[in-house]
Amino acid sequence: MDTKHLRLHAFSLKEAIDTHKEDHSDVSFLSSYRPLLVAIDEAISGQICEASDVGLGxxxxxxxxxxxPxxxxxxxxxxxxxxxxxxPSDQSEEDS
Structure with a gap:
């Protein structure tokens, strides 16, 4: 598990949700969906060390x-x- 990239994407996702939650009902839902919020907070604090699923599929x-978008x-x-x-973008960087 790439905890470094996970942490960076958690920061970015949290910021994007905060930015758009007032503009779109689906983003508003995400801003209160507890499993996602817990995963974001745990990723930011470095507490995630094994794969998991937040159940949004x-x-x-x-x-x-x-x-x-x-x-x-x-x-x-x-x-x-x-x-x-x-x-996929990370894999192509490793191949270079």
Missing amino acids: RWELESNIRDV AVAELLAKFELLLEGWAL
Whole structure:
């Protein structure tokens, strides 16, 4: 698990949610979704050391979160990192 990238993406996601929560109901939902908030806080404080899932997969498909690309992209990246995956962009940097 890449805890360094996870921490950086947690900071970015938290900032994006705070920025857009008043503008979009789906972002407002995320701003109060406890499992995500706990995961973000634990990632920032360096407490996450094993893969986990915040349970938003189906919600992401049914919501309109893609209407807020800044949040949708960061959420997807954060979830991949949280689940223990490397981001494709990180892998291409390693290959260089």
